[in-house]
Amino acid sequence: MVKLEEEVVRRQRDRARITAWLLGAFVVLLFFITIAKTGINW
Amino acid sequence: MPAIEMSNPAALPADWRDILALTKPRVMRLVVFSGLCGLLAAPELPPLVLGFTAILCIALAAGACGALNQWYEVELDAKMRRTAKRPLPAGRMDRGAALHFGVGLGAFSVLLMGLATNLLAAALLAASILFYVLIYTVWLKPRTPQNIVIGGAAGAFPPLIGWVAATGHFAALPLLLFGIIFLWTPPHFWALSMFVRSDYAAAGIPMLPVVAGPRTTRKQIFVYTLLLAIAAVAPWPLGLTGPIYGVTAIGLNLGFVILAARVLANRATEPAQMDPEKKLFAYSIVYLFVLFGAVVADRWLAW
Numbered sequence: 500m501v502k503l504e505e506e507v508v509r510r511q512r513d514r515a516r517i518t519a520w521l522l523g524a525f526v527v528l529l530f531f532i533t534i535a536k537t538g539i540n541w
Numbered sequence: 542m543p544a545i546e547m548s549n550p551a552a553l554p555a556d557w558r559d560i561l562a563l564t565k566p567r568v569m570r571l572v573v574f575s576g577l578c579g580l581l582a583a584p585e586l587p588p589l590v591l592g593f594t595a596i597l598c599i600a601l602a603a604g605a606c607g608a609l610n611q612w613y614e615v616e617l618d619a620k621m622r623r624t625a626k627r628p629l630p631a632g633r634m635d636r637g638a639a640l641h642f643g644v645g646l647g648a649f650s651v652l653l654m655g656l657a658t659n660l661l662a663a664a665l666l667a668a669s670i671l672f673y674v675l676i677y678t679v680w681l682k683p684r685t686p687q688n689i690v691i692g693g694a695a696g697a698f699p700p701l702i703g704w705v706a707a708t709g710h711f712a713a714l715p716l717l718l719f720g721i722i723f724l725w726t727p728p729h730f731w732a733l734s735m736f737v738r739s740d741y742a743a744a745g746i747p748m749l750p751v752v753a754g755p756r757t758t759r760k761q762i763f764v765y766t767l768l769l770a771i772a773a774v775a776p777w778p779l780g781l782t783g784p785i786y787g788v789t790a791i792g793l794n795l796g797f798v799i800l801a802a803r804v805l806a807n808r809a810t811e812p813a814q815m816d817p818e819k820k821l822f823a824y825s826i827v828y829l830f831v832l833f834g835a836v837v838a839d840r841w842l843a844w
Contacts, residue, residue, distance in 0.1 A: 503553075510554045517557050528594065532657050535588040
């Protein structure tokens with residue numbers, strides 16, 4: 500049996516990690532959307 | 542997952558796998574594919590990142606619909622074998638969290654679509670979410686055996702949204718693609734509901750086989766298949782697609798009609814003897830993938 504506290508911490512860590520990755524990906528996506536919408540050519 | 546020493550798992554923060562399961566990833570595949578085909582079939586393509594974002598938004602909106610559907614139908618899901626192990630009926634997740642996740646994801650997908658593509662695509666995406674949740678899930682599904690006929694429109698939006706995201710306007714071909722999915726939905730879902738009829742009956746959902754019986758359902762499946770075949774072949778004689786799509790559509794629809802005729806001829810009432818229905822259901826999924834793939838192939842190879 501796993502203690503409740505350990506399971507809560509594990510899930511919170513998992514979710515925090517995934518949220519961080521998703522937010523990072525969103526910022527990058529937003530950057531490229533801005534570039535595409537303003538029509539800047541590299 | 543490790544066993545947990547507690548009486549109320551929903552009191553825990555939800556596991557990310559359960560949050561992902563709320564979005565019905567398997568259903569999402571077909572939605573994303575049809576949206577992508579709508580976008581790729583358009584005469585003009587947006588920059589890659591904007592096209593990617595449009596498809597991402599369609600996927601997120603589909604996920605939001607799945608979450609809101611499961612939030613609303615938690616009691617119904619608990620009564621059906623097929624759905625009883627989902628996160629909410631199984632008690633692995635708090636119901637309020639599912640609602641917040643669904644609303645948040647839906648709003649985010651619409652805002653991002655508006656930002657990345659155009660307001661018409663965002664409005665269509667919002668309409669598709671509202672149609673699926675309010676018109677289909679809340680209103681039609683528990684009330685009428687015609688639920689999936691009208692509700693099928695919700696699943697028919699993605700190719701239209703994909704096209705509008707690319708071009709900013711409506712056209713005849715994406716409207717026909719909308720019509721194809723609309724007419725495809727009844728035979729697809731009625732074939733499924735034939736062999737899981739007892740589940741729907743137990744949950745009190747008035748699916749056609751539960752309310753009208755197998756014979757009427759088989760007739761309806763056949764009628765809708767004929768209408769689908771007409772709509773699916775139509776883009777070719779109308780000059781909206783070329784022969785690659787036309788020949789594929791004729792072959793696929795011939796197969797669909799033959800399988801539907803076998804369903805019509807079947808007299809079985811027990812799921813174990815419903816092979817024609819199971820085959821039609823499986824074929825209908827392949828059918829839609831290949832047909833929409835043909836729309837794109839026709840656009841890119843023939844023009």
